[in-house]
Amino acid sequence: MPDSADERLRITYALTCAAGEDPRAKARDIALEQTVELPPGSVPADVAERIVGNVEKLEDLGGSRWKAVLSYDVGVVGDDIPQLLNLLFGNISLKSGILATEIGWPKALLAHFPGPRFGIEGLRAACAVVERRPLLCAALKPMGLSAERLADICYQFAMGGVDIIKDDHSLANQKTAPFRDRVERCQQAVAKANALTRGHSLYLPNLMGSASGIGKRLEFVRAAECRGILLSPFLVGLDTVRWIAETSELFILSHPSLAGAFFHPTHGIAPDVLLGEIFRVIGSDGVIYPNVGGRFAFSEATCVAINSSLRSPLGRLRPAFPVPGGGVDAAQVPHWIDRFGIDTIFLVGSSLYAQSDLTEASRGLLEAVRRHCDGRSVKSR
Amino acid sequence: MPDSADERLRITYALTCAAGEDPRAKARDIALEQTVELPPGSVPADVAERIVGNVEKLEDLGGSRWKAVLSYDVGVVGDDIPQLLNLLFGNISLKSGILATEIGWPKALLAHFPGPRFGIEGLRAACAVVERRPLLCAALKPMGLSAERLADICYQFAMGGVDIIKDDHSLANQKTAPFRDRVERCQQAVAKANALTRGHSLYLPNLMGSASGIGKRLEFVRAAECRGILLSPFLVGLDTVRWIAETSELFILSHPSLAGAFFHPTHGIAPDVLLGEIFRVIGSDGVIYPNVGGRFAFSEATCVAINSSLRSPLGRLRPAFPVPGGGVDAAQVPHWIDRFGIDTIFLVGSSLYAQSDLTEASRGLLEAVRRHCDGRSVKSR
Numbered sequence A, B: 001m002p003d004s005a006d007e008r009l010r011i012t013y014a015l016t017c018a019a020g021e022d023p024r025a026k027a028r029d030i031a032l033e034q035t036v037e038l039p040p041g042s043v044p045a046d047v048a049e050r051i052v053g054n055v056e057k058l059e060d061l062g063g064s065r066w067k068a069v070l071s072y073d074v075g076v077v078g079d080d081i082p083q084l085l086n087l088l089f090g091n092i093s094l095k096s097g098i099l100a101t102e103i104g105w106p107k108a109l110l111a112h113f114p115g116p117r118f119g120i121e122g123l124r125a126a127c128a129v130v131e132r133r134p135l136l137c138a139a140l141k142p143m144g145l146s147a148e149r150l151a152d153i154c155y156q157f158a159m160g161g162v163d164i165i166k167d168d169h170s171l172a173n174q175k176t177a178p179f180r181d182r183v184e185r186c187q188q189a190v191a192k193a194n195a196l197t198r199g200h201s202l203y204l205p206n207l208m209g210s211a212s213g214i215g216k217r218l219e220f221v222r223a224a225e226c227r228g229i230l231l232s233p234f235l236v237g238l239d240t241v242r243w244i245a246e247t248s249e250l251f252i253l254s255h256p257s258l259a260g261a262f263f264h265p266t267h268g269i270a271p272d273v274l275l276g277e278i279f280r281v282i283g284s285d286g287v288i289y290p291n292v293g294g295r296f297a298f299s300e301a302t303c304v305a306i307n308s309s310l311r312s313p314l315g316r317l318r319p320a321f322p323v324p325g326g327g328v329d330a331a332q333v334p335h336w337i338d339r340f341g342i343d344t345i346f347l348v349g350s351s352l353y354a355q356s357d358l359t360e361a362s363r364g365l366l367e368a369v370r371r372h373c374d375g376r377s378v379k380s381r
Helices: A021-034 A045-050 A081-089 A119-126 A146-157 A178-195 A211-221 A238-247 A269-281 A300-311 A330-340 A358-373 B022-031 B045-050 B082-092 B117-126 B148-160 B177-199 B211-223 B238-247 B271-282 B298-310 B330-340 B356-374
Strands: A009-016 A056-063 A065-072 A099-102 A135-140 A164-167 A202-206 A226-231 A251-255 A266-268 A287-288 A319-325 A345-348 B009-017 B054-061 B066-070 B096-105 B135-140 B165-168 B201-204 B230-231 B250-256 B267-269 B286-290 B321-325 B345-348
Touching: A009 A021, A009 A045, A009 A081, A009 A287, A021 A056, A021 A065, A045 B082, A081 A238, A081 A266, A081 B066, A081 B250, A099 A269, A119 A251, A119 A319, A135 A146, A135 A319, A135 A358, A146 A164, A146 A178, A146 A358, A164 A178, A164 A226, A178 A202, A202 B054, A211 A238, A211 B238, A238 A251, A238 A269, A238 B211, A266 A269, A266 A319, A266 B045, A266 B345, A269 A287, A269 A300, A269 A319, A287 A300, A287 B330, A300 A319, A300 A330, A300 B321, A330 A345, B009 B022, B009 B082, B022 B054, B022 B082, B022 B271, B082 B096, B082 B238, B082 B267, B082 B271, B096 B271, B117 B321, B135 B148, B135 B321, B135 B356, B148 B165, B148 B177, B148 B356, B177 B211, B201 B230, B201 B250, B211 B238, B230 B238, B238 B250, B238 B271, B250 B267, B267 B271, B271 B286, B286 B298, B298 B330, B321 B330, B330 B345, B330 B356
Parallel strands: A099 A266, A135 A164, A135 A345, A164 A202, A226 A251, A251 A287, A287 A319, A319 A345, B096 B267, B135 B165, B135 B345, B165 B201, B230 B250, B250 B286, B286 B321, B321 B345
Antiparallel strands: A009 A065, A009 A099, A056 A065, B009 B066, B009 B096, B054 B066
């Protein structure tokens, strides 16, 4: 067991070699490309020793695929999420046949990143869900409705007992429902419903905008007494999410918009690494991903791997909620509880909207979930 | 000719259909997925009319490939770069066989984005290059050297007349050369060389970090009298680049780190759209891309298309410099001048470092470029 100060950052890649491509040379090229960006002859010996990655392992997976484990001094990353991404896949994104499949996180690196401020336990407490059941989330849509109409939908969901009502991630600052107007009205609508039901539904507005704009919007959201927000890390910047997680005391639900570009089967970053680990490390309390069988293409194995990454021990980081969505049918939620466990937030959209009464639809779903979980030995995860 | 207020945002996709997939249904699905995220039956008629995209054209390209032109009301974007990216490729990144190949920019949308503050003309003026020649850029590396040694390299490049000396994009805030120490020493070294040569070399430090951190680093960079910076839009956030371009009065050179994830041939965003248009719209004065024949995989046609996108008329936006790099051999620069024209910045790295005297190597390159351009009818672009 090495001293933790000497522990190296290990990144595993699945390499797919083109005809005539040597896997050892390909692995060595990654080690240079991601650090010094120079041929070996131009790198001073002391730098080569400390900075260039080591190819620790190379294993033939058959069919021109190889598993390569590279290790780096943690000092290469410093304390920076952008530089971590840079090292993981920055320049090699422009090459081909390189899939990041695993990260071995040294304690010294994780020490820079506190991760989710609340995590599964904190979010359960905020929604006052002490019973053994998953949380339910509904998306506020469609874009194009006025803030008033959106607030009315919030009210109906909250009256039906939906735990978390989040803006659709496309709700930005369009004229049809400008950000401030929308946030105020929706938050008030949910508060009004909570007062009537003695419930604890949360409204999470979507934050877009730049480094400066997002700061102002954060202040506004807090002043409006929202307790959490929706962020798309690849739209607002991953380190912006980290900064908000560390400083804002708001729950963060992360959305995978644009992230699909990384999910090519032979080149990119595996979904369980990107959505399950990176999104958790930057501080997401819950991570939305497209469930199997919905409108997108993830397999059940991928979903299970993401769930596991979000909940498994990782240094001192709190576990985060998986939030399968993207076409989860309300009628299928009990099935998915059995597959994914109760430490899950189910994001249900279209199949609620397809029913005429949103409150009744939500209430029916919540009751079905309770009946399914009640007294049964449903697995936690 | 429609009134400009009615002009719609047009996005062209190349669709690759799987067996049995209907191209019209696939195009229609994009229009719904990227806006309302609901099946048609659940969208109120007024919203469907104003918000859901129209499939304006569908053309068989053969081999299961189709060209689809979708149009959207500009109000769908609002004034937001993140929402523009969201609309272009957000959720559909999680699907497959969808490549964004062209954007038709309405004036009403471009009006929100001033683009490059300086552009080709401004950057030429700052480097005092009035002669008809391309600019030369060198990368400061490798990571792992002390700030003092990096500053010495800056000095050597500046003494050799390199126009722009930029941090390697992996230089973050590592302990070997912490950000502030590095920026101060490197800027001083370049200023000292400029005083001796009466030259105008610029040093551009790399800015990483979060929404809050980047603001402090910007202040520091300005106080150190740097005139420009290097940014990786996908590491710091694209809207962060826009914000800096609008407010900082610094030249911005953009780096494609991570962007390669979008360059899959049948799914993603075409390089000339992403690096040539989006990176220009967010305010890059120059955009680095991997040149053909270097360490990466772009074709010459791709490079020419990026060059064209960066320099072609686009509303009121200034043209930006293409910056081919990633393995440009100093000896080949005259060849690339003939191919790409003089309104180009050539980023030369390894082939300078391979020579023992960086000042002599730089001087030799600059002289070769001058000889090649002098008195000859080299094309501008």
